[in-house]
Amino acid sequence: MRCAPQFLSILLALGASTCLTSAARAQGGSSTTRSRENSTVKDHVRRGQRARAAGQWSEAHAAYKAAFDAADRASSTERERAEIAGELGLCEVALGKYRDAAEHLALSLEQREALPAALQKRFEEGQRNATPHVAKIRVSVDPPDAEVIIDTKPIGRVARVYTLFVEPGLHTVRAQAPGREDAFQTLRTVAKAEHEISLHCPRASVSSAKEDAPGSPSETPRAPSSPAAAQARPPSPWAAWPGTARIGGIVVTTATAAAGAVFLLRAHVIHGDLRERDVTRRAQGWTSHTCRDANAPASCAGIRDQVNERDLFATLGKVSLATSAVFGVATAASFFTEVAFFGGAPKAAGLRIVPVTTSDRAGVLVEGAW
Structure with missing residues (x-):
């Protein structure tokens, strides 16, 4: 029994030493991870510096881009992140990637207080070289936590006012927020210009929110369509034979009127030609009985052919115009008859036909998609 307290104290001492060892290992492991990440960022930066000094801008851009992606608040300082962003922007200016360069240089110069004066001048000069090639869009969103998407690239949730750098041309800026309808605006940007747009996402209506909610039952369930149900529906008056006959009447009226106009125009041209030649022949001594004599000139046959062609x-x-008038009056009469008997004009999806009459003419106005 005397050994029991001593044995218990030994067990407690072993447990405490084990906990201290585990905590030290965990703390050492986290610090080791941070130091490893920090060394990785510095390795990328050194590789970028060597490539930049050698004039290898593509390799320098890849190195600084890797450092920019690897740097975070836990493994790097504010100055290091601003310097990496600025050096990345200078590489993009050298490669002609002006939009990305303007974005990274602006991000770097937001922390200009943390940068030395020499780096500030370099980055400001790079920004002046990139600005003439891009356009700037200042976007104000409501609500402030709305997600901004330009073209198809999500920008993320930004502050109430956000500045975007884009290539000159046509762009679409969209804002979306939970429980609200999307807001978007399309604008054509110009290089070296600054555009301002405001996007307000209105609150979604309760009905639309219920419809958009997954698994929500519909208020009025739709009955499944079937051939029997389709046959039970009453046929539309316009789908019956009078509607088809009216369409045919309109087509025939239009075609015959156009043909009659063409025929009369041709007859008028031939008549004018005959009159001009008749004036010329009378000046040569011809009379109205010249072509009736037995020894009439040979050209009289051609004159008679022209006269017959003109009369034809x-x-x-005249026959075509008369036919057009008959079909037009019949078609218009069918409309007036239906209005008189049924109290309404026929309705057709995508097609609207209205009879029009004045003091000296009558016609039909057709509207819709053919």
């Missing part, structure tokens, strides 16, 4: 075209034109 004139007759065809």
Whole structure:
């Protein structure tokens, strides 16, 4: 029994030493990880410096980009992150990637107080070289936590006012927030210009929110469509044979009127030609009985052919116009008859036909998609 307290104290001492050892190992492991990440960032920076000194801008850009992606608040200081962003922007200016250069240089110069004066001058000069090639968009969003998307690139959740650098041209800026409708605006940007837009995401209506919610039942369930249900529906008056006949009447009226106009125009041209030649022949001594004599000139046959052609075209034109008038009156009468008997004009999806009459003419106005 005397050994029991001593044995218990030994066990407690072993447990305490084990806990202290585990905590020291965990703290040492986290510090080792941070130091390893810090050394990785510094390795990328040194590799970028060597490539930049050798004029290898592509290699320098890749190294500084890797350092920029690896640097965070836990493994680097504010000055280091600003310096990496600025050096990355200078590499992008040398490679002609002006939009990315303007963005990274602006990000670096936001922390200009942490940079030495020499680096500030270099980065400001790089920004002046990149600015003439890009456009600047100042976006104000409401609500402030709305996510901003330009074209198809998500910018993330930004402050109430955010500055974007874009290539000159047509761009679409969209803002979206939970429980609100999307807001977007399209604008054409110009190099060296600054554009300001404001996006307000209105609150989504309760009905639309219920419809958009996954798994929410519909207020009025739709009955499944079936051939029997389709057959049970009453046929539309416009789908019956009177509607088809009206369309045919309109087509025939238009076609015959156009043909009649063409025929009469041709007859008028031939008549004018005959009159001009008749004036010329009378000046040469011809009379109205010259072509009736037995020894008439040979050109009289051509004159008679022209006269017959003129009369034919004139007759065809008159017949076509008369036919057009008959079909037009019949078609218009069908509309007036339906209005008189049924109290309304026929309705068609995508097609609207209205009879029009004045004191001296009558016609049909057709509207819709053919």
